[in-house]
Amino acid sequence: MRLSERLRGKRILITGVTGFVGEALLHRILADLPDTTVVALVRPKGSLSGRSRMEQVLNKKIFESSRNAAGGTTELLEQRIDVVEGDLSTIPGLPTGMDIVIHCAGDVSFDPPIDEAFRTNVLGTQQLLEKIEASSPDTHYVHVSTAYVSGRRRGAIPEGPVDHVVDWRTEAKWGQAMRDRVEETSRSPGILSKLRKEAEREHRRAGPITAAQDAERRRNEWVQKKLVEAGGERARSLGWTDVYTFTKAMGERVVEEFAQRMSVTVARPSIIESALETPHPGWIEGFKMADPLILAYGRGELPEFPASPDAIMDVVPVDHVVNAILAAAAESPEKGKPAYYHMASGARNPFTYAKVYEYIREYFDENPFDMSERGAVRLATWRFPGGERVERILAMSERAHKIAEYVVTHAPRGERIRKIAREVDQLQRRLEFLRRYMDLYRPYVEAELLFTDDRLMELYHRLEEADKEDFPFDTGIVDWRHYMVEVHCPNVTESMRKYDVIRRRRGRSAPTVAKELPESGEILAAFDMDGTLLSSNVIETYLWLRMPELDRTERVREIGTMLRKVPGFIRAERRDRGAFLRSVYRRYAGADLEELENIVDSVLAKHVLERVSAAALRQVRAHRAAGHRTVLITGAIRPLTRPLEPLFDEIVAAELATDDRGRCTGYLSGPPLVGESRAAWLIRYAGQHGFDLTKSYAYADSHSDLPMLEAVGRPVAVSPDVHLWRRARKGRWPVEEWKTSSAANRLAIPFADELPAERTS
Template sequence: MKNAHVLITGATGFVGQAVLEKLLACYPTTRISLLVRPRGALSAEVRVTKLLRKACFTPWRESVGAAEADRIAAERVTVISGDLGDVPPLPGDIDVVVHSASTVSFDPPIDEAFAANVDGPVSLYEALLASGSDPHVVHVSTCYVAGMRKGVSEERSLEHHVDRVIETARALGARTELEAASRRPAVLGPILERARAEHRRAGAQAVAEAAEEARTTWVHDKLVRAGRLRSQSLGWPDVYTFTKALGERVAEDLWGRAGHRLSVVRPTVIESSFRHPYPGWIDGFKVADPLIAAYGRGMLPEFPALADTILDIIPVDHVVNAILAVAATPPEPSEPNYYQVASGIRNPLRFGRLLRIVRDYFSEHPLKDDAGSVVQVPKWSFPFGRQVERSMRRREWAVDVADRAVGRLPATNRSREWLSGLYKAKRDLGTLRKFSDLYQPYTQTEIIFDDAHTRALHEAIPAESKELHGFDVTEIDWEHYLQDVHIPNVPGLTRSRQARPTAGGAPKALPQRTDVLAVFDMHGTVAAANLLEHYVWVSLATGKGRALADLSAMVASSPTYLQAEHRDRGDFIRNFMRRYAGVDESELREVIASQIAPRLRARLLEEAVARIAEHRAAGHRTLLITGQVDVFVEPLADLFDEIAAGSMEKDAAGLWTGYLATSPLVDEARVAWLQRYARDHHLDLSASYAYGDTYADRPWLEIVGHPSVVNPDTALYRYAKSKRWPVLSWTTTADRGLTSIVRSLRPVKEDR
């Protein structure tokens, strides 16, 4: 490796950045070229600059000094901007290639997996052939290319007869076929009907967004399923291992058996570093980490694993050292070498032992749930996969039935508690289902990976260099590695040990700003009142004993109103306000000021009034936005900087016709209104606040930076939970004792 020019693909990935760091820190005479694609507005050069400041490089930067590290990087590292899908011209003096770029998800869409793991290597090797370079290529693969088999998997070329060209063509064309199918009435019709049923109240655009999201999800899910089924039909557990196997065949066909030098390195499950750059270094969730984290959070009461299955884990620095040792040991042209970096033969970690180690760790260092309670980790009995599957199906059915039943109940604190429990149950079941589908082939495997070539390579390293450059898996004490090195550094687990604030907890102090808007809905958010109560109040004040008759008529019309409310909030308001036909607005305004205003003020939610005051104290512009008619909310003018409400059409005599003068300011209409209002008043919606209580409020809640839901209906509650919006319970009013209708029938005492 002395004075070698090394090209690395996948340098921003887990293994790639570790290889780059090791070359910079321990191979000072090497020159390094990095093939890096731009991402969005970030150029390849900027991405590498950011990469060199990540935690992996911190020990090296500290050892040489920040300025010297920057100088070394500028002198030794060259960035080649490009993508594996279309590799640009490469230098003609490359000595070694470390090809570590790939998609590492087990279940990507089939076209994406083939583009990254099969078509990408084709582009790379064709670019190498065109460059004039004749490097030793170290092609990083995975041991699990061996597929679904039992026994010992040896370090040699794979035996299969899959036509990679045909499979690639079909895989890359699958998206076009499914995109066309998703637009046909047979598929799109049911999608649209479901979107209408679930999102109609939020407006036509919400329906359209939901339908398009469901259509793209349908395409994605079909592509994922196509990859899994095609892989399993040919003997691999998933599309990742299948395409990595075909990627090896590309390397052999285009390079290793075409007169060039090729070495294939196959690691097993790569996890955090054992020693270098520091113990426990990891970059994001790796293969075993989601299982460990979900178990520690109590989300996996059982799992379809075999206690005697070997979970073959290897620290990332062992993999890097093996890659660089292989790079320094080129084979003869057209005679590829194969190396499996594994621990299963010489230091096996069986799943039963792994569970005991992980359970002991979380028993001593327990996580906490959202409420701050300690999570009790389960004890697995290692049931057979069919038992777990039957149990999951029963629980999924029960949760689905309960969720649909609770969804039909009125929105109360009790129903929201039930929904919260069901939400957690569905989340946990979804996690179990996902992990069971993805990991079962690995947690029930009976394959062992031979590592004789890798072991011989390690033994050839001089004794004085073994600690720095070796990869002897027998030195790993699994209890120490997992409990003291790996698990404490799994991303997210440290934060989970602290109780997270609950969604309905005390809000943070509001920032002092004058360009921020605080928007409040009326009914159910600011006041525990509705259009029905307003009408009863008016009837009591003006009807001369007709209140009960009016109430009876209103009850008789309630099915019509409920249908309109379910279909469209605007239609409900239009229908209901027709009951006011013939009302004199000036007389009504006097009645509201003298008799109805006290009732409305008594129904204000005290928590809402306090929150409005906090926003005003912080300098925020407060706005009440409502579909109600303006005269009914005028008594609240002192609480807000501005009120946006509707108005009624009047005839020549000044009487209400029963028709609205303006369209109701509800659901999506509020979005356009608020956006224009913000522009006109130079307000920053991304820093603004909004408070609503029904699913019809969703569109305008989404356009602010800080949405909150108050006493939400079931649909909005579910949506808020999925978005992690705060859920607030505001229930205190000045008039607490009776139900709203009975309370409304009490006379107002006039001041004398």
Template sequence: MGLRERLAGRRVYMTGVTGFVGEALLERLLSDFPDTRVVALVRPRGGQDGASRLRRQLRKPAFKALREKVGEGAVEKLAARVEVVDGDLASMPDLPADVDLVIHCAGEVSFDPPIDEGFTTNIGGVQELLRAARAGGGSPHIVHVSTAYVAGLRSGHIAEGRLAHDVDWATEKAAAGRARQAAEDASRLPEHSARFLEEAQAEHLRAGAQSVSRDAEDRRREWVRDRLVRSGAERAQVLGWTDCYTFTKALAERCLEDSHGDLPLTIVRPSIIESALARPYPGWIEGFKMAEPLILAYGRGEFPDFPASPDATIDIIPVDLVVNAIIAAAAQTPPADEPAYYTVCSGFRNPLLFRELFENVHEYFQEHPLPKRGRGPIAVPEWPFAGARAAEAKLRNGERVAAVAGRVLEHVPRSEKVRRWAQEFDRFESRVGFLRRYADIYRAYTKAELVYVDDATKALYDGLDAADQADFNFDPACYDWYHYLQEVHFPAVTAILRRPRDPAGPKRTGVNLPANPDALAVFDLDGTLVTSTVIESYLWLRLADEAPAGRARELAGLAAVLPRYLRAERTDRGHLIRSVYARYKGADPEELARIIDEVAGDILLRRVKPAAIRRVRAHRQAGHRTVLLTGSVDFLVRPLAPLFDEVVASKLTVGADGLLTGKLASSPLVGDARAAFLDHYAGRVGADLSSSWAYGDSQSDIPMLRAVGNPVAVNPDLALFRLAKANGWAVEEWPSTAGEPRAVVPSRQERSLFHAARTAAAALTGSGSGAGVGAGVGRDGGAR
């Protein structure tokens, strides 16, 4: 009988149907085995149950030809042929008693998972599968999809069959489980806690104590994960495997061999699985597998060499050949006491040397280079195959350059140009990190100069009738590498990078502001709405009505304390605000009000960014409650009150003599205090923070931005810019108005003091030259 006849009427239970191999296998079963019943274990995710996830999967490109064949209502008709069981490898419902065949495709496929997660998924998963199979009362044939790389760090020819090792899987699994608790306990030791806190303070102190605590705990969790990842890699290599992935897959095989009992067992070991040769269509692939990141990095000119032996065999096999072999193996039930082993590979009968792979990649990208936006085609390098030592030296040099550039950027004043530099640097740093990760992952693979032998798999293929050999071909000699690589695989994996782009970049369509009376729109002032700083705002009032001698004295006094203000800004923004506002001591509030009405108020309004005014008005038109939340003193921002529904600002106390005391009436709202205020304020006015907006420009605004559903970073400093990019927040550039008015008119003798103040204030605020104290000087030294 042919494969279709042998599987007709059988009930097949599948795991991993949403994965790469599982999806291709499901497509083949639904397309070519109409009399085979499929039961699929699908994990609910993202609010969707398993059946909904399956229907969504049936709409994917892999099933396009099948949908067209079925016709109207194809998705529902196909879904009706699959019985979906909600569950996962950690908790699997008992298998139905009439299941004839189990194809286990699910598992942890990352090369470097934390050791406990790798064992829980790959070994705990097969334990749970065996339990569920026995609990159901049936005796299904178990087909376990493993990997050829379970052979580990060996050289020479690797035959099919039971692996030769004496590692106790149960002991290793128990130790992996204890590793998690050990890492958690170690991460809480005082020396580690102190370091996490110190590092968090260095980056986030301006945002407040809660932000520091949050970051310190994130660092602790990341330290735990890194330690468990290292534990998996190191334990694997000590025992003779390349990484945690191959280690746990090998022990999963041994677990099955020791525990399957009277259930027939087949183990299928594919090598490196890549895009389809023919089914569901040539070049079909989902996600990036083992080789794609390296191929694309080379095509982008970012991969100068690779630490591999040019004459080593790299074993690649198309996914549809793997699926065909799984189906043939599933139809061939072995005796319960004699598990069957099949290696699905190309290296023994259709070898591809690493040098030949490089030559194909190089030729393809020379003839079909990737485009670099605005700069023409990308040139690709020649690989010298200089060896692991030379490749490592290049990589370390790149890491040193990245470290130095990162330190320099941290001390450059903010500007749009600096943010562009930061983006370029982050991309460079990401590329270096990418090369480091893949060099570390693949180093062990390149050392293992081995050839997988597929005698049993060839015998399985030879045992098929001619029709099945044509329809379910898994003979690796059936294709040549030039055709597969250059005409099928490379075009498929580079297609996403070749999609046409608008040369002018994405169109700006404005911000979407849906009408919502429950939404807030919260705006920071300095650096967001206006191009000013706390110090400059102070100067507007103190210097605008002073005689030249008074201005000189005030500037000299300010220059003397700027270093202290700089230290305060880096440690406690609230302290900076208190220090600056203490300089108002003895000022007459009525006189300040006059200056605001006659001079400073006009300056403030004319320095509000046009984009900011448009955005505030847009929010008001959408019915949002607009709030100005600032550390500036209330009398200074009084001219902005008509723009907002509410203004929340600092207040100074007035003494018995009617003059300002220089003391605040309450703590300034900075850092974490802004988030706490918004939470309370939203409850008081009945606002919904999840649908609200907030606008800020600096690291100290991060808690406020985190508190809302729509955070927007406006002309951000580097710390906020990077956080916004990492979290997918909106980043906008709101330019200042050309020729905007300045507050003070310096004499020639005062210019040196202004210059000193400009330099110190730029360092203090992280702002560019257009937003510091020196912004009060026109190009001609006169007023504007």
């Protein structure tokens, strides 16, 4: 009897229908089993209901013929599919009268947090089986597992229960409890202190709240990392490769308990990859196990691989998996006698890593990735030196990256340093990729497993000859060269090639400030001064102001004193910019404030304006012409901003406190606006005067200005330091390079002999 006849009139509940295997399974049922209906358990996601997500699936190209036959998406849904909204943690009551349940859902990540893996792969399976037993106890339950539940064994693996004595209930209880234990540990003084100090080293210049937010982000990441590590270590201690295979094995134990009173089939595919034929050759959703490695090799980012050349990569096309599942679903085993099927290729049609490399290399030799101006990617030659050698190479590269990272984050800013930082970031992404896949895949590529599929082939040979043609799953006939070179690689790389085109186009049109600014009276344009508008710093401007008042001997002494203090100033500035500014401004003690203003007006005004970037001037004037309110927010002292007053509607600067004689006390009249205080001032000012910060602009050069930049909708990084440049790249903010005119002498300091005669007498 044909498969379509054996499944005619059946109601099949499918979990995981929005996933790779579930979607392929749904496609096959709708396209080739016209008298079979589906019940889909679909999890709502965000604002989308389960039904809306089901509609999204049905609107995909592979369902076009089914949609057309039904008269549209809505009609197809009404005629063939019942949607039950829920997920494995909150399964609602299931419909009665179900004939078959195919459980495809699960956490397929190799290294999920241990509590999440148990909640999905073990407890979710238990809850589903309980609901099935309550609604349709005579259902045939098909459990989609993985061949790798066998663990770190060697040799031939039979199609049957895995031999182990691990109690799934004890492990599930432990796994669920780990979340609370790790969360509690993460709040211990030692851990909190370590994470806080790390955050402060990076963000203290921006402010304590910015650092605190980053410390909490780090704590959450630490929790996730420890939950992943705990699961991985527990899995390996019990003989499994990772949390995924461990929890899937525990899930099978749950299934085996219910198999005593239900009809149960356990399907164990190996590495599922793109379709050989159906829905179409190469069809795939997302990237599967081998695909990131293929892409990395093609992009020149995988210099070596830790596998043995004669080791086997056990691959099975997704359509073979789906066909085998449907064939197994059509045969209900007796209660108490679960059926096990391996859907694999290694035992009868081995695909060695030497051949994998040969075919992938052949494909990319003929179809290289185009890296634009750099031409085609240069492909690495794998020599398969072994896992230990690859690990040593990777460890050396990680140490080199650590040194390079220290250099770029401590070197003086500049275009050249940012270029180096870009290369360091690319190296970091590459190393993180290699480390992740080295750690995850090494146990798989070094495994010496052969998944026997004798029972699956018996199932195959029981099919009608026509079904063997229409629903094939004999992997022994797969031509791996054809599959890899002509089917799999072209489809896996297609999306990446499209992305590269978009990325190159985006690179050519990097984010910039709009030339035509929107005209509006509700927009602010806030500018930092030192390092943004003009090339200067606090120590330099202090010398500008102090030198004219000193004779030659005093100048030499003052410059010598400042040079000796520079290392301390740098350390202070990295710790707390506000404290740094105060320490510099202490040296104004005894200066006459009015005299400082006179020096600025008569001597320094021209010097300051020469330092202002022409591009900066144009941008300020463009904002004014557009009706925007221009604001200068600086930690520099007020007298130094006097030459810039005509450019700005509002200037916020450090105010030097004076005594009753007008002499500077060495203190400020209020805290300097730095870091988070700038953002706070801007938010308050906008609220008081009715400006819309989401439409407003801010220009700054330092990571300490990050809060101010994040407070507006249109931030611009100007000649940024490495930390700010990285944030700008992540947020796709415009990055401008405003250079001072080459006519401005960076080393020039106005002296007393430049003062008018009446001022020096």
